[in-house]
Amino acid sequence: MERGNVITGQINLLTSVSDSNTFDDSHFECIVNVPFKNDTRDAELLTDVSGGSLPALKGYNMTFNDCTFDENLYVSSDHNKNCVVTFVDCIFKKDVWGEDSVMDGKVRFRNCQFKGDVNFRNTTFNNLADFWSCTFYKPTTFYKTDFRDIVVFSAVNFKENVLFTYTLIEKLMILRGTDPEKGFDLSLAIIAGELSVFDFQFDDYSAYGKIYKDLSAELKQHPKNYSYQKAYETVYENAVSNEHLIPLENKRETYRILKSQLESQKNYIDAVPFRVMENKTLLKESVKKLANGHTFWRPISNIIVLVLNALSNWFGSSYLLGLVFTASIASIFFNLALSHIGDFVFTWNYENWQWRYFVQFINPTHRTDYMKLVDENPRQWFFIWDFIGRIFIGYGIYQTIQAFRKYK
Missing domain, CATH: 2.160.20 (Pectate Lyase C-like)
Structure with a gap:
């Protein structure tokens, strides 16, 4: 020794x-x-x-x-x-x-x-x-x-x-x-x-978001017959093999792997944060792809779905946000519908709001003539806003229930 x-x-x-x-x-x-x-x-x-x-x-x-x-x-x-x-x-x-x-x-x-x-x-x-x-x-x-x-x-x-x-x-x-x-x-x-x-202490972090800028620079350095796929593979491989950089898609996939491993072990509680971060990263990835000229419809479709998920229950993790979203979206469409009946004038004074009708409106299966005592023949837009409101209210209720089930 x-x-x-x-x-x-x-x-x-x-x-x-x-x-x-x-x-x-x-x-x-x-x-x-x-x-x-x-x-x-x-x-x-x-x-x-x-x-x-x-x-x-x-x-x-x-x-x-x-x-x-x-x-x-x-x-x-x-x-x-x-x-x-x-x-x-x-x-x-x-x-x-x-x-x-x-x-x-x-x-x-x-x-x-x-x-x-x-x-x-x-x-x-x-x-x-x-x-x-x-x-x-x-x-x-x-x-x-x-x-x-x-x-x-x-x-x-x-x-x-x-x-x-x-x-x-x-x-x-x-x-x-x-x-x-x-x-x-x-x-x-x-x-x-x-x-x-x-007890894996892992939170959100900054990924390699400028891969598309580096990809453009790589394409400029080579002849025209240098394909986009080959240039992307060169930049990507250098990042993950030599430069210790983590692209957004790798970050998202890591969250998915950790989430899946925890769920396979019936550890649904610890899996929730990774599910949230997986969706957050997919949202960032979709925005990056849209901003850098990738195909339009798939990124924009992902963005719409993910933004609604974030607003309605924070990717399945907050039932309180689901309740707030449902009440807020219902009040918006309720007032839009009211603007097409009688002599409606919007007011911020909640004491003058039509609360009994709002309670009926927040039920997505309410009758179409629930306000016949106010106006028996509302204008056409009343029914349009009423229909759209039913869809969003139903979505908000569903998202609230999903958040209650985050631990399975």
Whole structure:
């Protein structure tokens, strides 16, 4: 065991380390490569920035407690299922690099701080990958990362965007108390297993909304035979694979995935916020497509439906809004209908309103001659506004009932 050492790579400190291979409160001023090999001929353990090296350690269980890494950490391939590499309360000031590695053993990062880039592109974790209570300070994309066993992101704090682009979740991903402060993208993940979502602290965020501007710029840079679809694919792929950007459609799909996973687990209460955000994002997406010259009818149709859903019950989440919407829409059409009978004059003095007739009007099955005592022969527009009012009142009542059923 090594405790309280400053390891520079110039001093041969590691030859006397025991098979437990544990470092406590150590400061690494050199590049570190894990998992350490059990044969000094296999690979270097540590590489100094200047090119010097240290011999490898024996054994496969590596533990770092309260350690600080000033240079890059490289996670190399290891094909021993008994290998366990554990980092507890460690600080990584630069990059953690595991690209193209295959890990058959367990890898644990517990309560660690990743202040540099985290690169697990094309990495395969055949055993447990545990990131419990870690903090990621920079945008992170798990690109084509294969999690073939359990992967834990419980209590993890992502300061910037995190994307799981073409990531395989073969068994189980645990998202308990996960806190992404910016964007979170599961839309392109290959979810063959399950997601365990609980107390997931996830709210609305700013997505990559200027993709269409970047698309226009991409088209201008290429010949006329460069198709719109090819240009879009280039911009889109660069965003989700390299730039850590989350397009609106990815954002919406992530909300849908989380909602569906929660509903499949009968957790309807926690699914409600994701259903709301899914619809909000679809509304924003439709407005963007309409503003950027996409087909007219589908975006405008979505906008009309979604705006009405937002106004009537906030996408199925507020029955109080449903009551307010129904009463408000009824008063509007009631006054429009009244303007075509007798000598009606609108007034803001509610004491002079025709309350008994309004109560009848708010019933969508009311009689057409419910105001015959006021005017036996109302004008034609009275019946037109009465008919339209019935439709909207019925819609408002339906939306109110739907909001009451938000928890199924």
